[in-house]
Amino acid sequence: MSSAARGLLCRFGLGHVEGLTHFQPVSHPQSSPLLKIQILTIFPDVCRAVLQSSILKRAGEKGLANLEAVDLRQWTGDAHRTVDDAPYGGGPGMVMKIEPIDKALAALRSPDSKVILMSPQGRKFSDAVARDLSRERDLILLCGHYEGIDQRVADHLIDDEISIGDYVLTSGVLPALVVTDAVVRLLPGVLGDDQSAQQDSFAHGLLDHPHYTRPADYNGWKVPEILLGGNHAAIESWRHDTALEATRRRRPDLLGESR
Numbered sequence: 001m002s003s004a005a006r007g008l009l010c011r012f013g014l015g016h017v018e019g020l021t022h023f024q025p026v027s028h029p030q031s032s033p034l035l036k037i038q039i040l041t042i043f044p045d046v047c048r049a050v051l052q053s054s055i056l057k058r059a060g061e062k063g064l065a066n067l068e069a070v071d072l073r074q075w076t077g078d079a080h081r082t083v084d085d086a087p088y089g090g091g092p093g094m095v096m097k098i099e100p101i102d103k104a105l106a107a108l109r110s111p112d113s114k115v116i117l118m119s120p121q122g123r124k125f126s127d128a129v130a131r132d133l134s135r136e137r138d139l140i141l142l143c144g145h146y147e148g149i150d151q152r153v154a155d156h157l158i159d160d161e162i163s164i165g166d167y168v169l170t171s172g173v174l175p176a177l178v179v180t181d182a183v184v185r186l187l188p189g190v191l192g193d194d195q196s197a198q199q200d201s202f203a204h205g206l207l208d209h210p211h212y213t214r215p216a217d218y219n220g221w222k223v224p225e226i227l228l229g230g231n232h233a234a235i236e237s238w239r240h241d242t243a244l245e246a247t248r249r250r251r252p253d254l255l256g257e258s259r
């Protein structure tokens with residue numbers, strides 16, 4: 001696993017989740033070629049706003065990833081640029097049509113592409129899935145925007161189907177951005193050395209320990225005395241103890257305990 005990924009596990013205490021009982025390296029090729037992610041959506045502007053900020057933007061600028069929002073309406077043929085229609089069998093809501101999606105994927109995909117449908121019916125996203133995806137060369141994240149997508153898309157046009165968790169959102173756009181963010185930060189060179197090295201030191205499969213910065217006393221709320229001295233061994237031990245205590249209290253499941 002890259003140092004960055006290990007940092008993630010520690011920070012969010014995922015070290016014991018779903019068979020992830022020990023840390024496994026993400027092995028990327030020595031000079032990994034760039035990862036391309038295309039988010040196919042009717043709201044490309046929402047995606048661009050996120051892709052053009054902070055770490056994701058820098059990953060693009062450093063040439064580590066090629067992140068793109070693609071407007072699905074490019075592959076509509078009518079004046080209204082229609083991407084949805086009423087459901088066969090009746091009922092409320094609209095269903096996304098297969099035709100624009102099929103044409104878009106035919107234009108975008110290459111033999112290396114992995115096409116992923118973002119959907120509440122998908123397999124649950126996790127750190128392990130993010131690490132797998134970070135080894136791909138070309139991801140196409142297809143976002144739904146209505147109550148559903150014609151089932152033939154899932155049956156015939158995609159390689160994988162992913163949900164980010166058991167809550168209902170209004171579309172697949174935010175999930176696609178969540179997946180993009182989680183995958184891109186795992187690519188070698190995306191996080192600064194500082195950041196990944198620092199996260200390395202948390203790598204114990206626990207929730208994070210508390211952090212403090214100046215002032216040492218704010219309104220009478222004091223920084224723990226031990227952090228103000230220079231005893232690094234004592235500080236390390238305090239950090240481990242508080243991390244373990246936080247994990248016991250808030251996420252006993254991560255320690256293999258029920259509550």
Ligand code: 9D3
Pocket residue numbers: 118119120143144145146147148162163164165166167168169170171172173175
């Ligand atoms: C009434 C059935 N609904 C499914 C739970 C229909 C429906 C609601 C909302 C279908 C799609 C959506 C929009 N959500 C996504 O496209 C989506 C999603 C999500 O809502 N939660 C967690 N992960 C994802 S990935 C895509």
